[in-house]
Amino acid sequence: MNITKCNDCGYEITMETDTCPSCGERIGIKVGGIKGLFSRIIFFIMAVYIIYSAVKIFIEK
CATH class of the missing domain: 2.20.28 (Rubrerythrin, domain 2)
Structure with a gap:
């Protein structure tokens, strides 16, 4: 057990x-070290891309 x-x-x-x-x-x-750093960077890049895509759609209209 x-x-x-x-x-x-x-x-x-x-x-x-x-x-x-x-x-x-x-x-x-425990998410730390290199694995935690990569996951935070990937999450940040995805968030920036989503915001960029939304802004781009509103500007084109």
């Missing part, structure tokens, strides 16, 4: 979850 411990409150959980039922903090999902 896999036991996961919350880093904030110390609550131990045996079920598969990504949030602590005691304090509500995220458990086991």
Whole structure:
């Protein structure tokens, strides 16, 4: 049986979850380093592209 411990409150959980039922903090999902940086850059580029496309459509009309 896999036991996961919350880093904030110390609550131990045996079920598969990504949030602590005691304090509500995220458990086991650490997005940092190079992977987190790439995901943030890609998200920012997609947001800028969507805004650019919307502005371009309104300018053409």
